[in-house]
Amino acid sequence: MNLANLLNNYEEAVAMILFGIGFSNLLLQKNLIKKIIGLNIMDTATYLFLALKGYIAGRKAPIVVDGVRSVEAYINPIPSGLVLTGIVVSVSVTALMLSLTIRLYRRYHTLDLDEITTRLKKEGL
Amino acid sequence: MNGWIILPMLLPAAAGIMLLVSSFLEHLRMTKRIKENTPVIVDEGEKKNLHYLVGIVLAITAVLVVWTAWSGERQLVLFYLMKEIPVYFHVDAVGRLFVTIVSIVWVAAGFYSFEYMKHEGEEKRFFGFYLLIYSVLIAQDFSGNLVTMYLFYELLTLVSMPLVLHNGSREAIMAGLKYLFYSMCGAYMGLFGIFFLYRYCSTLTFLPGGSLNPYLAEGNRGILLTAVFVMLIGFGAKAGMFPLHAWLPAAHPVAPSPASAVLSGVIVKAGVLAILRSVYYVVGVDFLRGTWVQTAWMTLTLLTVFMGSLLAYREPVMKKRLAYSTVSQVSYILFGLSLMTPDAMTGALLHTVFHAFIKCCLFLTAGVFLVQCRKRRADELVGIGKQMPVLLWCYTFASLALIGIPPASGFVSKWYLAKGALEAGVGIFGWFGPAVLLVSALLTAGYLLPITMKGFFPGEEAVVSEEKKEPPKGMLIPILVLAVLAVVLGIMPGGLLRYAGQIASACM
């Protein structure tokens, strides 16, 4: 484990840093929109990581254009598939979160979750 | 004919219980009458009958007891309390001696109280318990093993407590409870010792010289000595030995005088008997001689002797003064026992006898002062001798005997105590003990004799009526008898001395 390793795998390092940023935003931000942005950063970082793992330098995307070439010509297609699935999941989750945020905003006119909680307590619900 | 042994116990017990029940029923009737607002009639004739009944029972019992005791060895296993532990009666020399003292004092005080208790009321209850205690005391004296003795020892406390709280005042109740708790405390400490003796002795039956099992005791000396010591302190409570002596001065003044008389004269001797039995007849003196237990015991008794006298000297209330005197005098006996020599033990036994008579006599006298002259305090008793010379003479003789002025009885016992102390080979205690006894005797003179002096020589300024008002015969005669006994036994101690000597030599 030395610094050289880190530099060699700089893409992975970037993915992890992004994940950290996203994770901490999701966890720590008060503003719901910022939380959702954090969520997306986090997910994207994962996709970046996955995509990196599937990528093999010098090869092409596994899309058959002119007849089947040998397997060596393409990168590993599975991570790409996973990334796609992940994007679908993340989009739907984001949509759900946003819709929840809209509802909360309509009710309480704020995006601060803690403030909403205190108001709820006042309402005594 | 061993079964006879039970009769003198049963008779007073049955009579006592009968009286109590009848007193109880009377109470119920009374409360009902109060409810119905009918006047309460006290039947004088009934009272007379009561006196006859009690008198007859006392007399018959006393005769029976003396006859049972002095007509040879008797023993009886009544039943088994636990496995291997029977309730066992056995008439032996010590029991004989004690039971005789008890009977004499009991009859004397009993007859005295016919007259005295008129002032106190609740006679049926009083005599009921009085008879019960008598029966328990006889049983204790005849007990043949430690557990039986303990059984009656504890019963004694319970049945004698009502005498203390007889008049039902707040003070009396507190004193009664105090008496109860001190005695219980003592009894339980005794019991602590018994538990250990049960384990380390081959039997709990009284055997002169003890029955400690040397094999078992080996290696457990420390705990065994502690147990014996605890036991001594415990049984010492009833005998008024320091540190559990405080009940005496509280209980005596509030009890009716005959009750204090028997408490002081006889019931405290139950403690002495318990100690005597456990030390000389169960543990055996050989085990204790020369140990720290003996030293500590001697120290405690001497301390009590001195302290009791001193407190008595400073005490103005007559009955309290006598109570402190008892504290001091009974510890003479215990000191004698603690020396563990035949002579000292003889002295102790003699002192037991003498002190019983003397102290009973003194308390009965004090009772007369109380009811006849309405005087509680010693310094109020001025010029008594002019009013009741016979009484005061009795008092004076008894006092002299207690102080130990020859030829009165106390001298003989103290002589033997001192002799025993000097022979015992207990180092510093050999001469220190007699010295304390002497000082205490001086103090005794100091607290008893002023009453005589002031009684006969009230001084110039005191205004004293010269009218003769001797107490009624019923009260005077018992006092007279006891006083005479106190003096005569001192002049002719021969038989008694031999008897005590035999007991002592059998134990060593």
Added chain:
Amino acid sequence: MDFVQNFPFISIILSLFSGPLSSVLSGKKAKMVNVAVISIIGVMSAAVLAYVLGSGQEYVYTMGHFPAPWGNEIRVGCLEAFMALFFCVIMLLSMIGGQKEREAEIEKTKQNLYYIMVNLLLSSLLALIYTNDLFTAYVFVEINTISACGLIMIKQNGRTIEAATRYMIMSLLGSGLLLLGICFLYDLTGHLLMSNIQEAVRVLHDTGAYHIPLMVSLGLMSVGLAIKSALYPFHAWLPDAYGYSTLSSAAILSSLVSKGYIFLLIKIFFRVIGFDIVRDSKVINVLFVFGVAGMIMGSVSAIKENNIRRMIAYSSVAQIGYIYMGFGLGTTAGVIASIYHVISHAATKSLLFVAASGITDASAGSTGFFDLTGAGYRNKLAGVAFTVGSLSMVGFPMFSGFISKLLFAQAAVGSTHKMLPTLIALAISTVLNAVYFIKTVIRLYTPLKYVPTENMTHKTDELFTVTMEQQPFKSVALICFILLNLALGLSSEPLIRLIQNGLGMFA
């Protein structure tokens, strides 16, 4: 290949498609469909269970007949089949028990939406149970999250939306970590199918290569799922989500959703990593510590709580602590105890939620602690049911909780270092459980006249007695739950053997 072997796949698909189907149906019809689907799946799971038990071994169902390592697989052992059956039963009973509340609390036009969510939830749970593919598991975890969120927020007031938001946030954190963990593992092994990964991990482990990344991956997945199943201290969302959502939701969420994640974690431990490797790692010690903390702290929070629903919710935190503590012991016996507790807790907790609602029905709808005074007399069945549930939670012999406590303790004795902490934590937690549950039970049986009324939010004349006839569905559900509890408590032997067999098939 027997036809029965298709049942797991069919049941997942059936529930998955009945979801969209419900969207075009009216509320009433959607309900019928839902009940029918759950029942059918239950029957099918029972058939599968019988089949697996009969054959005595697991089987793998390859989807679309692509072989490993490319195809997606379903793997069925007796534990999986039993779990599916059990989840169906609990879900069915919870749906029956909470019917009246659903109709009252959900807008008429949105009734059918609720059933979409339930159906989706069921399908995701089944998929979590059956799947042999890690990434599929991830996808269904997310579906699970979304539908659970829907269940929470369906009763549309501020509380539930807020609770749903909080739930979503925590869940997403958890699934983010899970996803990252899966990616790491994929990176290390190049496989997504559990059995393949296990082989690869075994090789890695034996050679000692990539030890740290493997551990990181394991840690990420464990923590992710722990967050999702509300292990202390990640439980903040739980009381609100369980406490304010509609009855069926609360019952299902507490007894099933978190259990689905836990089951997935078990699979990861046994089928993906291998339990001996997990045992050697320090991850389980972390789980153990948090589990024990959860056992105590959950109960402490529950004691402080004045709202009966939230109290039960906090109790869930404590119970999940038990389960993780069982993992943390690092022995197979511990895991068996945990699985048994998953089952017993599911049965008990939903019983408690339904009973609590029966009690609040008889207390003018209030969940406040003081308002419940004497409710045991007003709704006798709910009172008895709550008592049974409480005793089970406290670990009273005859009820299911006792057996799980017994199993935990036995497992603990097998572990040298964790023995005393576990036993003492168990004892303390039992006492704490007793404190709040028995307090409530006694409150239920305290007559009204002995309680100062100023603490109550309602007037005593608003109270009325609720009989069994008035709540036929709830009563049926309660009686079934009670019987289930007794059955689990009195004859646990077959079930324990089944769990043992199932775990044996895992390895």
Added chain:
Amino acid sequence: MNAMIMMIVVLLPMLSGVLIPLLPFKNRRQMLIYIEAMVILNSVLVFGMLMNRPEEAFTLFRFTGNLSVSFRLDGLGSVFAGMVSALWPLATLYAFEYMKHEGHEKYFFMFYTITFGVTLGIALSEDILTMYFFFEMLSLVTLPLIMHTLSREAILASRTYFYYMIGGAAFAFIGMIFILTYGTTLDFVPGGVLDLAKIGDKTDVILLVYVLCFCGFSVKTAMWPFSSWLPKAGVAPTPVTALLHAVAVVKTGAFTVMRVTYYSFGTDILRGTWAQYTVMILVIITIVYGCSRALKETHFKRRLAWSTVSNLSYILFGVVIMTPMGLKGALGHMLFHAVMKICSFFCAGAIMYKAGKHYIYELDGLGRRMPKVFIIFTISGMALMGVPGLCGFISKWNLAAAAVESQNLLAYVGVAALLISALLTAIYMLTISVRAFFPGKDFDYSTLRGIEDPNWMMMLSLIVFAAAMFVFGLHSGPVFTMLDEVVAVLK
């Protein structure tokens, strides 16, 4: 078939109890006759069973493979079962009169009768699991009895009670698990079942677990520092306090401790270890602590409850001496204390019932109005103190003899504690009697108008118990011969 009877005696009271609220009784009298008949029938069955003891075990049902609820009758169990069965009918008789006032009788008697069965279940348990099972059941079925009046106080008391019970059971549970793991069997075997080979070097852990388990089971005997529930539970109707809290519940605790100590862990591994000293210290503290609290207490029943705390620890003291003789002493005290304490509680109940007095300072002069009750109370007080001739002395004697026999220094301290406690007992019991009989010279009896001794139903129980105290006190041989046989298996 012979073994079946064990199941019958356990289940019959439960069943007949459950039937009480369901059966259509025409009037109270019918119900009472039914209850008493059932209780007596069951007691007769129990004694029949004790006469010809079934040798084999009987399994009721199984929890899991090797864990089952099963019964077997051995010496120790016989003693306990016999004691319970002898006392129950009398106590029930007493309860009839007393409960007239309390209301909800049906439910009361339902649980009251069920408790009988559960207690017998403990007595007959073959293994530690069964015992634990009934132990928990007992906490549960007695809970409604304490709650019975449903007053605020009763509710609080029952809560405290249950928390303590559950806590105790939780720790007892640990012990059970260890026996399950390290024992050769769960069954009770004289001398213990621990498998030394399995334990290896973990003796200290076993000892710790024993201490925990001991504390757990002794919560029911109200051992310090777990004793405060017992006085609080005194809010229950007196028959309950008397029977359950002086006899059944608390004695169960003692009984379970005996089982665990002598039949599960085995005394050989425990004797002379720190575990023995620890529990003995706790017990000794309780002996003195209970008495001191009793002394301070001015509420009549609570004072008796504290006295129970102390006396129960006498029993535990016998147990922790960990010799057969100690067990014998403990059993003796268990039997005798049951008689003494039930008698004094019944007296207290009669006084509270007839005079409506709850505090000791209110009892002045009552001795004149209720002489029979107070005489019996005094006798029971003296028995508790250990006055020779009454049964308390005998049991104390045996305990102390066992302690001295064991040659354990701490046990000597225990003997001293026993005696200190006896002294304190004298104070707190006799002050009551003295107060009642000697209220002071100028006491106004008219304030006590209309108070008198209770009717024959209550008096009968009292007189029987008082007589029993004398009989056992004067002639304890047969009892201890029987106990000797019981403990003979341990040698």
